[in-house]
Amino acid sequence: MRPTVGLAVHTAGGPVLPWSFERRDPRPHDVAVAITYCGVCYSDVEAVRGAREPNLPLVPGHEFVGRVSAVGDLVTSFRVGDSVAVGNCVDSCGACEECLAGQQNHCTDGGPTLTYLGVDRHDGRRTQGGWSTEYVADEAWVYRLPDGLDPAPAAPLLCAGITSWEALRHWEIGPGSTIGIVGIGGLGHLGVKFAKALGAEVVAFTLTPENVADIKALGADDVVVSSDPDALAAQARRFDFILDTASRAHDLSPYLRALRLHGTMCLLGIPPTVEVETRALRVGRHSLAGSGTGSPARVREMLDFCAEHGIVADVDVLPSTQLATALDRLERGDVKYRLVLDLADLTERAS
Structure with a gap:
């Protein structure tokens, strides 16, 4: 021993x-x-x-x-x-x-x-x-x-990174994709870096206006202050994919309405409860999905990508x-x- x-x-x-x-x-x-x-x-x-x-x-x-x-x-x-x-x-x-x-x-x-x-x-x-x-x-x-x-x-x-990477790779995010990332913490900030390096247009959602400059420094093309209902509503039909890393209880409906036709919202955070307006799923044939950690092959792929693009x-x-x-x-x-x-x-x- x-x-x-x-x-x-x-x-x-x-x-x-x-x-x-x-x-x-x-x-x-x-x-x-x-x-x-x-x-x-x-x-x-x-x-x-x-x-x-x-x-x-x-x-x-x-x-x-x-x-x-x-x-x-x-x-x-x-x-x-x-x-x-x-x-x-x-x-x-x-x-x-x-x-x-x-x-x-x-x-x-x-x-x-x-x-x-x-x-x-x-x-x-x-x-x-x-x-x-x-x-x-x-x-x-x-x-x-x-x-x-x-x-x-x-x-x-090896945790925050692979959790975001697994979802982005499964949904084939890359050039031509416009994606939103909800919650810019441990998972979300790496999601921004990954999505940008994959070639997507990246929009971050934050509750805190004071964080906008810091989030843009991570590589986000745009930042939406989601505590502003008008700013959130203005995102309707903008995104192909939304990665939700928030861990607190929240309403998913405004984000689902921000999806384009056939868009997907993927939950990575583990909030105790979420609210979903079913119409926000039905109109636009939106999908609500979940994801977690990745396989060993995905981890190796992510580490190689990080080395190539200087991401930590x-x-x-x-x-x-x-x-x-x-x-x-x-x-x-x-x-x-x-x-x-x-x-x-x-x-x-x-x-």
Whole structure:
């Protein structure tokens, strides 16, 4: 077993504290990754605040980068010292229709194994996440970090990035497409960068007028202040596709009316509720869809695209000692646009 230090929730409602635990020794196709940077996602906040038995202690974190520290006997894709990244899934059944079609992210045998709050398919142990000094995963779910990508801002590509990329690629966004992006946070700001680099006309929707200049600096061709009902109504029949990354409850109807004939609105955020006026779907034969993370092949495709176009997340990097600050900032929405933990100090913090 491999000694590891993580940042864990130990009691329901309690703080996140250093915890010494053990990772498995690499299996024949495993890669051990010494983690340098790990993103802090809003789903991590929810996991921390909602942590309960039997999932305690719990180490969150599911978008991280690092260097290979060991490899299994049959690994041929990586060597010790390689720069790599790991995302929010680390295994799947490999045998269902979806897995055989290369859509392991939609595995129907219990879903893909999550980086944390999952169950290892081989030994039955609960998975612990990337707020830690090391992770061990099958080489099929470990990704080479291309040269030229700065590791810290590349880390969020493995969750926020692939979630936006998967939808844009599935709906074949590119030259000639006019797309809207609702919610310019972790997912949305990368959606703007991706869509622009793919050749689309990109329009961002924000509730905050003060953010217009910053959003245009990301590459948006236009910004609509959606808290202005007249500005929102003026977008009628403008878009081929709308990517909705908002996590708060909201009415989808004005955005559906902004779609052209046969247009699609895709939900990436996970709001507790949404409102939909059915007429806004029927008139124009609009489609309302959902999407999530991507397959390993899509992740590799995205990383290569990012290296080619110089795309990484806009991040604030904080030492692991400031994790509580990071969680509080995320809850307040005080982030532009992603937070990343520098885990260099974590070993010394072990109790």
